[in-house]
Amino acid sequence: MTRKDLRIDSQVNALALLVRKAKVIAEDLEQDYFGENIETPDEFWKIAGPYYESAGLKAGIVNDFLYYMLNELEKLQSLVNDEEATVCKE
Numbered sequence: 001m002t003r004k005d006l007r008i009d010s011q012v013n014a015l016a017l018l019v020r021k022a023k024v025i026a027e028d029l030e031q032d033y034f035g036e037n038i039e040t041p042d043e044f045w046k047i048a049g050p051y052y053e054s055a056g057l058k059a060g061i062v063n064d065f066l067y068y069m070l071n072e073l074e075k076l077q078s079l080v081n082d083e084e085a086t087v088c089k090e
Helices: 003-034 041-047 050-089
Strands: none
Touching: 003 050, 041 050
16 A cells, blocks of 8 residues: 555545544434424423524534535545546656
């Protein structure tokens, strides 16, 4: 395995880890906030106050993970493009 292959493998692993982390937080958000069944106005407390703030924090975490994933994808794309350019020159 070449050095470039190791870098690509490392980037793919980092990306996979970020995807798994984002998925866990998104599922938690869906279950704890958006999954609440609100049938009457008296039940709005289920998504108000601290629950709303917690949901906002989780949404922010997911957004951060998405940002990091995009950065990892750009690095990976750059490595792949460098490899293609090298192959085309040969």
